[in-house]
Amino acid sequence: MLPIIFVLPILQLVILSNAATFEIKNIKFSYIDNDKTSFSRELIQKFDASTYFNVLTDFPSNKLASEAMLKGDVDVILEIPENFERDLVKNQSTDLSVTINAIDGAAAGVENVYINQIIKDFNKKAQVKLVQPFNQINKPINITSIPSFWYNETLNYKTFMVPGILVLLVTMITLFLSGMNIVREKEIGTLEQINVTPIKKHQFIIGKLFPFWIIGFGLLTIGLIIAKLLFNVPIVGSIFLLYFFTSIYLLVILGIGFFISNFTETQQQAMFISWFFTVIFILMSGLFTPIESMPVWAQYITEFNPIKYFVEVMRMVMLKGSNFTDIVPQFTKTLAYAIIMNGLAVISYKKST
């Protein structure tokens, strides 16, 4: 069992961190070139040169292109109208039709931005080309913003995801193990034997949860090593602070696990309830979707989500190098949570029925 506890999460961390990407790449791009001029070819060339687009095919007609999109063979169709070059030279303006598969709305939005970027770029070059010496006044005023990305300069999504996924793994493993373990003792009857002994409630609970506390630290350590060595995630802040916060956080999770086990009779029930909470906690933790964009009522719910605080602290300390004063809000809430959950666990654990 012990090797499984450590090997599976490592696999998960490696696989998920590589797969859970929000970068949109390899967009299946196709076009219908009704113009077939040097201008239209240049535009297509630009898409081809972009790393985001895989230029697939040109379709002879809109109908065939639409069919391909229905089948899922293409994501984006660019239709260049007849007389594209002529209109551009003559009128300085023309229209392009862009069709984007928007089943995944967020991805479609990002794709749209990419496409516009390329077209804008093309515009600029075309303008320069077409500009006539006496037409200087028409030259557009260029305002460019130069972004500087703090804390994650290269916008590497792994830097963002790895600390979060690490949180998820530490949480899931410790919650499931602690919940399952005590219920298992109920099932096989050893818990009854323990209840007949004069052991004190707190002794039993500490004895039961301490091993999982240690396992939690083990997982965190291995996870951090992988984050550093394999994903080269910066650890700017204090490792000690991370461990300190984790020590309190694990108490919350173990308390929840113990609490669940007090109200369940079989491992199946415990598993089901643990899953229910884990899924909600994970999806509402800000790990995959920003909490700020959730509806207000959902944001209130996230206040009760311990994973949220751990994800925040993990990212703050690892990427920003936050110190203890920066994480005081998260720390106090987590501490309060730990006290409440373990209090409830102790109260609800009955040696007699």
Added chain:
Amino acid sequence: MKEDTVIIVENLTKNFGDFTAVNNISFEVKKGEIFGFLGANGAGKTTAMKMLIGISNPTSGNAQVAGFDVYKNPNDIKKNIGYMSQKFALYDDLTVKENITFFGGIYGLSRKKIEEKRCQLVEELGLQEIVNELVGSLPLGWKQKISFSVALLHNPKIVFLDEPTGGVDPITRRQFWEMIYKTAHEGTTIFVTTHYMDEAEYCDRVSIMVNGKIEALNTPKKLKEQFKTSTMNDVFLKLARG
């Protein structure tokens, strides 16, 4: 409480909703006695026993075990009793030695005392070969013997045995009862439930529960006279059939 009475039960009752599992039972058990607690499946034996060992709260009635009240001092009772459940309840994934150390520790025995006890046990039961094996890999008969010995680690005043010989072969059963006799001889009270009527014959006194009530309580000999039968088996059948 008389000096030599270790269990006093008065009008003890346990309801589960509308169902009365244990209905107003009263009895006493003396020190060093082997008290047989008989009854058909579902007669309420286990429920009654669980109230006495402090893991089930009675609905009404009084009970004192080892001089302590089941309501007020369940933890003092637990220090003074041993319990061996129907389900085998040592840790399968620990070795015999680890189980002994663990349960000794829970009862607050010192390391030295545990070591001493372990050696004694290994000697008495002939465990030299298996003391370092996982309990889960042992045959049931061995498990039950070890389980009984572990229940005696802290020298309890009373040992509660819930169907200790269920599913065990006749030879092991015989050995088990020899262990029980020896323990009782040393002054420990034995409170045992069983289905085997030949085992009932070994008890000093026997109570027979039917549908939550104690219908008969006496020595096996007197019970046989009372019901005019030659075996405990017939006594049981007469009572259980009503």
